[in-house]
Amino acid sequence: MTGSEQSIWWIRRDLRLNDNTALAKAATGGRTVLPLFILDPRLTGLDAEKRLRFLYSGLHALDAELKKLGSRLFLRTGDPAQVLGSVASELGETKVYAEEDFTPFSRRRDADAMNSVQLELTGGLTVVHPAKVLNREGRPYRVFSQFKKRWEELAGEVSVRQTRTRFAAPDAIDSEPLPSLQGDGPDAGEAVAERMLDRFVSSSGLENYASDRSRVDSTTTSGLSPFIRFGMISARQLVATAQAAAKGETETSARSWLSEVIWREFFQSAIYHFPESTTRCLRPEFEGIEWRNNPDELAAWREGRTGYPVVDAAMRQLQAEGWIHNRLRMIVASFLVKDLLIDWRLGANWFMRQLIDGDTAANIGGWQWTAGTGLDAAPYFRVFNPVLQGRKFDPHGDYVRRWVPEVASVPDRFLHNPWDWPELQSAKIDYPPPIVEHKAARQRALDAFNAAKSSYTG
Numbered sequence: 001m002t003g004s005e006q007s008i009w010w011i012r013r014d015l016r017l018n019d020n021t022a023l024a025k026a027a028t029g030g031r032t033v034l035p036l037f038i039l040d041p042r043l044t045g046l047d048a049e050k051r052l053r054f055l056y057s058g059l060h061a062l063d064a065e066l067k068k069l070g071s072r073l074f075l076r077t078g079d080p081a082q083v084l085g086s087v088a089s090e091l092g093e094t095k096v097y098a099e100e101d102f103t104p105f106s107r108r109r110d111a112d113a114m115n116s117v118q119l120e121l122t123g124g125l126t127v128v129h130p131a132k133v134l135n136r137e138g139r140p141y142r143v144f145s146q147f148k149k150r151w152e153e154l155a156g157e158v159s160v161r162q163t164r165t166r167f168a169a170p171d172a173i174d175s176e177p178l179p180s181l182q183g184d185g186p187d188a189g190e191a192v193a194e195r196m197l198d199r200f201v202s203s204s205g206l207e208n209y210a211s212d213r214s215r216v217d218s219t220t221t222s223g224l225s226p227f228i229r230f231g232m233i234s235a236r237q238l239v240a241t242a243q244a245a246a247k248g249e250t251e252t253s254a255r256s257w258l259s260e261v262i263w264r265e266f267f268q269s270a271i272y273h274f275p276e277s278t279t280r281c282l283r284p285e286f287e288g289i290e291w292r293n294n295p296d297e298l299a300a301w302r303e304g305r306t307g308y309p310v311v312d313a314a315m316r317q318l319q320a321e322g323w324i325h326n327r328l329r330m331i332v333a334s335f336l337v338k339d340l341l342i343d344w345r346l347g348a349n350w351f352m353r354q355l356i357d358g359d360t361a362a363n364i365g366g367w368q369w370t371a372g373t374g375l376d377a378a379p380y381f382r383v384f385n386p387v388l389q390g391r392k393f394d395p396h397g398d399y400v401r402r403w404v405p406e407v408a409s410v411p412d413r414f415l416h417n418p419w420d421w422p423e424l425q426s427a428k429i430d431y432p433p434p435i436v437e438h439k440a441a442r443q444r445a446l447d448a449f450n451a452a453k454s455s456y457t458g
């Protein structure tokens, strides 16, 4: 086989055979494609066990699909630029294709790789490339509704392409064994993702999305985020599905779901245009906030013992399962940043260690949005009241009781504020009192945010 007849599909976060532009490009002209995954020690060394397990499960699933097609997933460990260089020379001068990723880390890694091989980056992580969604002055949008309008014009009617092709023989080059799967966790892979999407669309999930999506006491959302994170299903497929559903009776719900998917595109675009947002407030006036950063309170938040049942339930689920509902992410993020006055970066960091769907763009976007320091963020004076949020989105306490069994016997009426239950003393419940008093903590946060604003001279 000569170099011109084959190419390398460098898989990073596009673990799918369907609707994959990098794969389609790699196969152009009838070339045989070598599917290569590189375990980069900078990533596998991260303290993110649950997410890595999910990735590894996805690698096994992809390998199984490729084996059905007479090939396999080729795996190597090391610095990507070096590994690509040596694989390309083993195969004879070979071109590499990969789906472009937008984080500062990925952009540096890909620039490095370009120094050692011929690498072509393709679209696919988003439906529309962030560089295209610009306002009339050629600048990126800071307001979601404006971004969404332009994005919808550019995306148009989205369709999904079949991109399975001819893959390299299993012995084309040496491969390391796939990482073994340790511990429990959800099964990953394209087939699981497809089934979940089908179930979400055909059951009442999508139909009731507009009305129920904020409820945390039952399954009200697709649960697809970890699969999207690793490209086990394409962003185009989600949008095509939502657009098709929007033509039927489920129009309102389908549009509402599509909007959430466009939030994802908005945050990917934000990281592309504002890479500094991974570490700095997008509203510079808030860079001067005097955070309290009390380590004991940070530990109580992480471990789910703040004395606020809905916060504690969410933090415990996060640590156990690596996934929590969007509403819960907002509640616990607001609690950390506002009630405890702890820097959003410490919270974002903890989320990245725990989340199976941990994605720099969505995570930073979500944290900066909740803190009020980001693009089109919630106004900084909006502080979630954990008691009212709990009552509204977990009205019978089913969610809290599952994760905070200590308060299971507290009557519904007091479940989200057990300290007000007159029989609390006699019930001898082993649950901490609230770590802060919400009203006073809220005022303290507003004072700190206001002080930062008024002393800002930039």
Ligand SMILES: Cc1cc2nc3c(=O)[nH]c(=O)nc-3n(C[C@H](O)[C@H](O)[C@H](O)COP(=O)(O)OP(=O)(O)OC[C@H]3O[C@@H](n4cnc5c(N)ncnc54)[C@H](O)[C@@H]3O)c2cc1C
Residues within 6 Å of the ligand: 221, 222, 223, 224, 225, 226, 228, 229, 260, 261, 262, 263, 264, 265, 267, 324, 325, 326, 327, 329, 330, 333, 351, 355, 357, 358, 359, 360, 362, 363, 364, 366, 367, 370
């Ligand atoms: C503080 C905070 C941190 C977050 N960190 C992450 C993260 O690391 N990774 C991540 O994928 N999402 C993150 N989110 C966004 C959101 O919470 C999850 O995407 C969502 O809960 C996933 O559930 P689902 O797949 O059932 O979503 P659905 O409601 O079914 O939505 C479909 C898809 O749209 C996208 N999406 C939905 N809501 C949002 C949103 N608000 N922002 C961006 N994309 C969205 C996701 O890809 C999701 O899978 C964060 C939100 C907050 C407030």
